[in-house]
Amino acid sequence: MRNPSHDRKGVVFMRLFALGVLAGGVVLAVGASLAGDGAKPPSPPSETTAKIAPERLDVPAPPFSDGIFPCSNCHAGMPVDRTRRNLEAMHTDIVLKHDETHRWCLDCHDANNRDFLHLASGERVPFEESYRVCGQCHGEKLRDWRAGVHGRRTGNWNGAKGYLLCANCHNPHQPRFHALAPKPAPRPPSRTMQ
Amino acid sequence: METDGISTHPSRRLFTIAAATTAASWIMTACGPKRLYEAPKDRLRAAIKEMEAKYSASHGKKVTVSDAGPIPGVEFAYALDISRCIGCRRCVYACVAENNQSRDPQIQWIRVMSMEKDKGVDFSHANAYYNPADVPEEGHFYVPVGCQHCENPPCTKVCPTGATWTERDGIVVIDYDWCIGCRYCMAACPYGARHFNWEEPKIPNEEFNPNTHYLGNRPRTKGVVEKCTFCIQRTRAGRYPACVEVCPVGARKFGNLLDKDSEIRYIIEHKRVLVLKEELNTVPRFFYFYAT
Numbered sequence: 001m002r003n004p005s006h007d008r009k010g011v012v013f014m015r016l017f018a019l020g021v022l023a024g025g026v027v028l029a030v031g032a033s034l035a036g037d038g039a040k041p042p043s044p045p046s047e048t049t050a051k052i053a054p055e056r057l058d059v060p061a062p063p064f065s066d067g068i069f070p071c072s073n074c075h076a077g078m079p080v081d082r083t084r085r086n087l088e089a090m091h092t093d094i095v096l097k098h099d100e101t102h103r104w105c106l107d108c109h110d111a112n113n114r115d116f117l118h119l120a121s122g123e124r125v126p127f128e129e130s131y132r133v134c135g136q137c138h139g140e141k142l143r144d145w146r147a148g149v150h151g152r153r154t155g156n157w158n159g160a161k162g163y164l165l166c167a168n169c170h171n172p173h174q175p176r177f178h179a180l181a182p183k184p185a186p187r188p189p190s191r192t193m194q
Numbered sequence: 195m196e197t198d199g200i201s202t203h204p205s206r207r208l209f210t211i212a213a214a215t216t217a218a219s220w221i222m223t224a225c226g227p228k229r230l231y232e233a234p235k236d237r238l239r240a241a242i243k244e245m246e247a248k249y250s251a252s253h254g255k256k257v258t259v260s261d262a263g264p265i266p267g268v269e270f271a272y273a274l275d276i277s278r279c280i281g282c283r284r285c286v287y288a289c290v291a292e293n294n295q296s297r298d299p300q301i302q303w304i305r306v307m308s309m310e311k312d313k314g315v316d317f318s319h320a321n322a323y324y325n326p327a328d329v330p331e332e333g334h335f336y337v338p339v340g341c342q343h344c345e346n347p348p349c350t351k352v353c354p355t356g357a358t359w360t361e362r363d364g365i366v367v368i369d370y371d372w373c374i375g376c377r378y379c380m381a382a383c384p385y386g387a388r389h390f391n392w393e394e395p396k397i398p399n400e401e402f403n404p405n406t407h408y409l410g411n412r413p414r415t416k417g418v419v420e421k422c423t424f425c426i427q428r429t430r431a432g433r434y435p436a437c438v439e440v441c442p443v444g445a446r447k448f449g450n451l452l453d454k455d456s457e458i459r460y461i462i463e464h465k466r467v468l469v470l471k472e473e474l475n476t477v478p479r480f481f482y483f484y485a486t
Contacts, residue, residue, distance in 0.1 A: 144485060147457060147460045148447070148449075148457040148460070149447060149457055149460055149461055149464075149465075149485060150444065150485065151444040152439070152441060152442070152443075152444035153434065153438065153439075153444070153447075153457075154434060154438075154439045155433070155434065156432045156433055156434065157429065157432065157433070157434050157448050157449050157450065157456075158268075158432050158449075158450060158453070159432055169442075169443075169444075177280070177443065179280075179328035179329060179330065180280060180282045180328060180329060180442065181282075181327065181328055181329075182281060182282050182283050182324075182325070182326070182328075182329045183282065183283035183284060183286060183287050184283075184325070185283075185322070185323045185324065185325040186286075186300060186302055186305065186322060186323065187300050188323060
């Protein structure tokens with residue numbers, strides 16, 4: 001059959017719809033079992049579950065520098081100094097270029113438990129859910145990311161998709177992308193065959 | 195009615211000869227080799243078994259040839275975020291590796307065009323051969339162009355042998371065994387998406403991708419046309435195309451146009467979308483959009 005404009009709707013669509021609801025349910029169930037104390041309870045499965053992703057998504061591990069996490073290894077016994085300052089003893093490799101005139105470390109990192117981030121509300125968020133911190137300012141990006149439109153996706157177009165955390169691509173301290181070397185240009189056509 | 199004693203009605207003999215010729219040619223056509231897409235399933239399986247044996251021997255590894263058909267209720271579409279693409283050409287080389295394109299002479303199904311921001315999407319000022327140390331270049335944006343998988347494809351209409359057609363899931367495919375290399379389709383395509391094998395394609399055996407589809411990345415020969423198939427061997431198995439998975443900025447999106455929860459529908463409903471050369475009424479299934 002060459003004409004693609006018929007035979008599309010109907011039974012197959014219903015089957016696909018059922019598959020979508022099922023997939024949404026599975027994702028929700030996984031989300032519910034993983035959800036920590038801070039996560040919102042997942043909403044009951046509905047036809048929109050595929051679009052509105054649950055609070056916990058299957059994401060890779062946050063890209064920590066070697067030997068840096070858990071932060072409480074060093075910070076647990078240290079007194080908390082909330083004054084804004086240039087760090088000179090430690091973390092000198094981190095250069096903040098992310099609204100640095102208004103922000104500094106403790107706006108995202110939790111002062112009382114260094115193994116967590118925190119939202120503006122004070123709610124603690126693990127590093128695996130760092131997208132919730134980012135989404136406070138970049139709400140429209142978070143919405144697009146959940147829908148699968150912002151960021152790279154791998155896996156299946158109709159099944160399990162590989163997500164990435166914001167921090168897997170953007171350095172949270174310097175989120176702008178750096179320039180890349182391009183792959184070689186195509187060879188221009190030649191008039192004479194070699 | 196008679197003039198000069200000669201009847202203008204066809205004679206009985208002429209009629210008989212014409213009828214016999216028609217019948218004979220119909221029988222000969224019906225008995226001849228089938229196009230693979232209209233061959234009976236068992237005949238297709240047999241042809242594919244032959245292909246697998248032939249390719250496995252010639253490429254020194256176990257080659258599988260899939261005959262997966264379109265999934266009911268699925269029509270594929272693609273979206274590419276022009277505001278994100280940085281022109282790094284990772285997609286071009288992922289496509290070459292996945293789809294067994296000839297390394298020498300070089301065939302690349304994706305062509306990344308560098309355009310000037312001042313001029314907008316304008317192919318008369320586009321440059322595919324840009325080669326700076328780093329991309330993106332100041333004042334430029336990038337538009338990767340491959341097969342647009344048109345709903346109204348000019349290329350399939352001009353094929354004299356019916357070797358190229360639209361599958362029910364929207365993928366425009368080529369039967370390499372029926373392509374006679376006339377290149378009418380290349381002249382008809384307004385996007386330069388089709389590529390011709392001027393010589394026997396050369397691919398090192400170790401780089402050959404053995405996971406193939408009979409309408410997609412199976413080995414081609416000299417004298418046939420080839421082009422993007424939305425990675426038919428991957429997408430009909432539910433996976434994303436290779437270019438989607440390799441894009442470092444996540445500019446490439448793929449999904450089912452008939453699924454209202456798919457990324458592609460989200461993009462069409464929420465973003466500023468354009469198609470290339472809309473005025474030609476080719477109705478591409480490949481959308482370009484601006485996410486920001």
